[in-house]
Amino acid sequence: MSNQEMKNIVWHEVAITKEQRQKRNGHRSAILWFTGLSGAGKSTLANALEQELFKRGLSSYILDGDNVRHGLNKGLGFSDEDRKENIRRIGEVAKLFVDAGSIVCTAFISPFKEDRDKVRHLVADGEFIEIYVQAPLETCEERDPKGLYKKARTGEIPEFTGISSPYEEPDQAELTIDTGRLSVEESVEEIITYLSNRNIL
Template structure:
């Protein structure tokens, strides 16, 4: 790395944000499979788009088709997957966007690394705190059934640990709140903290 030098741009993150009339941030959805991460993130992006905000959504399954297609689901591969997502998200934030990520991201240390890649005020951790039994009952992709049958090893919540956030900016439970109610709560947070105007 000693021959690699960071190249500064003439247009800054602040310039890009001012043009878009928003404060760039990284909204990091974390929670068990089936907790509502992707559903709420998609609905949030749709509402922000309707409201003329500039966004980008990084979803776990989609990333596994490209950026992280070489990774499996061991603890080491999960760590590397989240590292890559954090670095990609940092670039999108630098572009002045409101970035959303929907990943289980089970380990606190990995989420802390993602948080450290952007300014402290730019990281918004949303814990989708839907109970395991509800997530397993939903099982939209049949993953819990396969994990219980031993077909999928290292499955978070079954035989791999999920470390819940200690102090997330928001906690949402889709067993209690509808998707629309979750979006309203997030939009309210973004408005109150001046990410959107």
């Protein structure tokens, strides 16, 4: 989009605020950003957490990496630039959920720290909660639920995170969940405790 075209776009203020939506929902809104290697347990944990949030009557939604690539990000590949654009788009969508007063769980490898930090700065302080779903590469390869590591090792999948493409571990994640040590239930309880202590729930 050219600069001239951008000049013709004006932000339209809405009548109902984020704070009003949060008050109606009975909780604050936030992005719970699950990051980690493929097979670390991001989607499993995000789904289990949302079940608990739903059971409590809270407004929540999951944005999952594979699911989003079936629609919104259908045309993107897995080059570094496409990965960056993938996360940029998801960040903007996640911000909309925060504005809507919901808790949005995003389960994406999101390998680059810079891209995760850009999403963090889209929302107010305390509304972006980075959850590092940690598991050793060996454990992820053993799990290999989609058979992707096997394909990456044989060269069928180029630019695969952890094998032929880098993963930059978070250095200041709000939460680190060791899925090699904790059960899914224990992991969910740890996240719920964090959210309660931060007055999000």
